[in-house]
Amino acid sequence: MLSVDLLSNALVAGVLLGGFYAAVAIGLAISFGQLDIVNIAHPAFVILGSYVAWKLNSTLGFDPVLVGVLAAPLFFLIGVAMYRIYYAAFERTGQESLSGLAFFFGIMFIIEVGIMLVYGVDYRLVSAGYIGKSVHLGPVGIPFRMLVPFTTALVMTGGIWLYLSRTFMGRAILAVAQDPLALQLMGADPVRIKQFAFGLAIATTSIAGSLLIIIGPVEPSIGRDYIGRVFAIVVLGGMGSISGMFIAAMILGVVESVVSTFAGPSWAPAVAFGVLLLTLALRPSGLFGRR
Amino acid sequence: MMKRRSFMRASLASGVIALAAATGSLVSFSAQAAKPIKIGFSMALSGGLAGAGKAALIAMEIWKDDINKKGGLLGRQVEFVYYDDATSPSTVPGIYTKLLDVDKVDLVVSSYGTNEISPAMPIVMRKKLVFPSLFGLAVNDQFHYNRYFQIMPAGPEPKLDWSKGFFELASEQHPKPESVAIIAADSDFALAAAAGAKENAKKFGFKIVYDKTYPPGTPDFTPIVRAIQAAQPDLVFVASYPPGSVGIVKAAREVGLKAKMFGGGMVGLQFAGIQKNLGPMLDNIVNYHFWVPAKTLNFPGINEFLKKYEEAAKGKGVDPLGQYLPPYAYAYMQVLGHAVEATHGLDQAKLAAYMHKHTFNTVVGKVKFGKNGEWAQTRMLMTQFRNVKPNDLDQFRKEGTQVVLYPRQWKSGKMVYPFSK
Numbered sequence: 001m002l003s004v005d006l007l008s009n010a011l012v013a014g015v016l017l018g019g020f021y022a023a024v025a026i027g028l029a030i031s032f033g034q035l036d037i038v039n040i041a042h043p044a045f046v047i048l049g050s051y052v053a054w055k056l057n058s059t060l061g062f063d064p065v066l067v068g069v070l071a072a073p074l075f076f077l078i079g080v081a082m083y084r085i086y087y088a089a090f091e092r093t094g095q096e097s098l099s100g101l102a103f104f105f106g107i108m109f110i111i112e113v114g115i116m117l118v119y120g121v122d123y124r125l126v127s128a129g130y131i132g133k134s135v136h137l138g139p140v141g142i143p144f145r146m147l148v149p150f151t152t153a154l155v156m157t158g159g160i161w162l163y164l165s166r167t168f169m170g171r172a173i174l175a176v177a178q179d180p181l182a183l184q185l186m187g188a189d190p191v192r193i194k195q196f197a198f199g200l201a202i203a204t205t206s207i208a209g210s211l212l213i214i215i216g217p218v219e220p221s222i223g224r225d226y227i228g229r230v231f232a233i234v235v236l237g238g239m240g241s242i243s244g245m246f247i248a249a250m251i252l253g254v255v256e257s258v259v260s261t262f263a264g265p266s267w268a269p270a271v272a273f274g275v276l277l278l279t280l281a282l283r284p285s286g287l288f289g290r291r
Numbered sequence: 292m293m294k295r296r297s298f299m300r301a302s303l304a305s306g307v308i309a310l311a312a313a314t315g316s317l318v319s320f321s322a323q324a325a326k327p328i329k330i331g332f333s334m335a336l337s338g339g340l341a342g343a344g345k346a347a348l349i350a351m352e353i354w355k356d357d358i359n360k361k362g363g364l365l366g367r368q369v370e371f372v373y374y375d376d377a378t379s380p381s382t383v384p385g386i387y388t389k390l391l392d393v394d395k396v397d398l399v400v401s402s403y404g405t406n407e408i409s410p411a412m413p414i415v416m417r418k419k420l421v422f423p424s425l426f427g428l429a430v431n432d433q434f435h436y437n438r439y440f441q442i443m444p445a446g447p448e449p450k451l452d453w454s455k456g457f458f459e460l461a462s463e464q465h466p467k468p469e470s471v472a473i474i475a476a477d478s479d480f481a482l483a484a485a486a487g488a489k490e491n492a493k494k495f496g497f498k499i500v501y502d503k504t505y506p507p508g509t510p511d512f513t514p515i516v517r518a519i520q521a522a523q524p525d526l527v528f529v530a531s532y533p534p535g536s537v538g539i540v541k542a543a544r545e546v547g548l549k550a551k552m553f554g555g556g557m558v559g560l561q562f563a564g565i566q567k568n569l570g571p572m573l574d575n576i577v578n579y580h581f582w583v584p585a586k587t588l589n590f591p592g593i594n595e596f597l598k599k600y601e602e603a604a605k606g607k608g609v610d611p612l613g614q615y616l617p618p619y620a621y622a623y624m625q626v627l628g629h630a631v632e633a634t635h636g637l638d639q640a641k642l643a644a645y646m647h648k649h650t651f652n653t654v655v656g657k658v659k660f661g662k663n664g665e666w667a668q669t670r671m672l673m674t675q676f677r678n679v680k681p682n683d684l685d686q687f688r689k690e691g692t693q694v695v696l697y698p699r700q701w702k703s704g705k706m707v708y709p710f711s712k
Contacts, residue, residue, distance in 0.1 A: 120608005121341035125568040143545040225508030265505035
C-alpha cells in the first residue's frame, strides 16, 4: 500500500492541516505561551469567529476569510475587555491559577450557550467558489478548502512573528512574558501590554474561526474537540515561541495525515500525542521553549 | 329518649362521616381527573446531537398540543418533564432517576440516539417501565428488555438491516462489483452500523479491502479518502456523524473518488441545511433515509405534520424541513398515546402487551413491533440524490431530488450506477 504518490499526498495534506492548526493555536501561543493565561475558552472564541463568518457569508455572500479579517478588530476589543476583567478579578490579587481557569471555563459556556440561543444548534456551513475544488501538481492533489486556510495561516503567523520580533510593542509583549518587573522598571506598563497582547490573541480567533468553517460544518460546542490539540501544539512548540508553535502544528498535521493514510485514522491522535510525550520527555521545555 | 337521642347522634355522625368520605373521594377523584399525565425524558438540547434533539422536542411538543386539544389522554392533559442531557451519556442515568424518584412521572420515553438511550436502560428496566425509544441502533441486543419499543424502522435485525439495502442493490448490478471499503466513526452507532455492513458484505460476497474507524473531531478527511482510493474498492460504505459525513463527501469530490457506489450510513445527509450546502456534491450518493417526499411514502398525516413542524421550527436554528427525525419523534408519542387510550390506564405490563400485539397507525405509516422491540419488518430506505441544484432548499420538499431505491415496496425510481461516471 506504500506508494510515492500516496506518501506525497499524505505529506502535502499534513502540511495543509498543520497550517490550519497553527491558525487555531497562534492565539493560544500568545495568551497561554507568553502571557501565562490559561485561556480554555480559546476554541470557543474560534467557534464564535466561525458563526460571524457564517452569518455574513449566508446573508451578504461575503467570503469567510474576508469576514474573519474584518471582524478581527471587534474580537481584539472583546479580548481587551476580557483581560481587564480577568486582571481586576484574579491576576491583580494573585488568584489567577484556579479562579482564572474557572473564569475561562465560564466564558466558554457563556459563548456556547449564547451562540445556541441566538443561532440555534443546527450545523452551519459556508459557501465559497473554491470549496470542493482542487488543483493538481503532478500526482499531488491540493484541495482549495485546505489550501486557503493554510495560506491564510501562513500570512497570519508570519505577520504576528514579524510584529513580535520587529516592533516596539511586539518586543514589549515578549519582554512582559519574560520579566514584567524589569519591564515596569523600564517605564512600560505591563498591564497595558498584556491587555494589548490578549486582545491580539483573541483577534486571531476571528480569522481561525473563518478557516474552520471553510473546512467543515460547525455547531456551538464543536470547539471542545480542539482544546486538547491546541494546548498540545503550544506545549510541543515551546511556551512562548511562535515559530516553535508553527513547527509543532506542522508536525502534528503531518503525523496525523501520514498515520491516517497508512495505519488508519483511529491511530492518528494516539501517535500524534505519543510524539508530544516523547518530545517533552527529551526536551521538557518543548521544541523551541526557553530553558 | 336517651336511646333515641343517641341513635340520632349516631345517625348524624355517620351521615357526616359518610358525606365527608364521599366529598373526600369526590375531591380526590376530581383531583385525579384534573391531574395531568406526566411524561418524562432526557433530550440532547446542547452538545453535538442538539440539532436533532431540539428538532425532536419540537415534534413531541406538536404531538402534546394535538393530543391536549383533543382532551388529553384518559381525559387528563399531558405534560412533559424533560432535562437537557447535553449529548453526554453520563448525565442520562441521573436524569431518569430524578424523573422517576423526584418528579414522579407517569411514563418515560427515551432521548435521541443510541449513545443516549443505552445509559437509561438499566434505570428503566429496574422500574419495569415501557420504554419507547427514538433512533437507537440495536440497543436492545445487549439488554433483551421486553418493554423496549424502538421507532426507527431499522427492522428485526437492526445491525444487519441498516446496511442490507446498500449491499443488496450493489449485488444486483452488472457486472457485479467485487470489493468494498468500510469507514466508520469511532462511536457506538457507527461501529454497530459498520459491524452490520461487514456481515452483509460477506453475505453478499464482497471482499473487504479497507476497514477502518476514525476518531470524532477529525478535521480533514482527504488522507482517509485517498487511502480508500488506493485500496481501489468498488463500493464505499460510510457510517458517520454529520461533521464526518460532510468532510468525507467534500474530500471524495476533491480527490475524485472512483467508486461504483458511495454512501450507506451517513448521518447528516438527511438534514436540510447540509443538503442545501453540499448541493450537487450529493449527486448519485446512495444513502439511508427514513422518509423522503415520494408517492410511495405519502402516509396519512405526514404532510400536515411537516407543515406544522416547518412553522414551529422557524427561527429556532434547527433543521428547517424536519423530514428525518421529527416525524418519528411525533410517531413514538403517537404509539404511546394510542396504547394508553386503548388500555384505559397506565399499567406498564398492559401497555407493553398491547404494544407488542397491535399495529399502530402513525404519521410514518403502520408501525408493528417485533419481539425485540424493533420494527417487525425493516423499512430502511436506501435513497439516491439526483440532479441536486446548488443552494436550493425548496428542491428537497419536492419528489425527485431523492429517489427511493430500496426496499422494492417503497421504490420510487431506478438507481443511477455507477457513482463516478
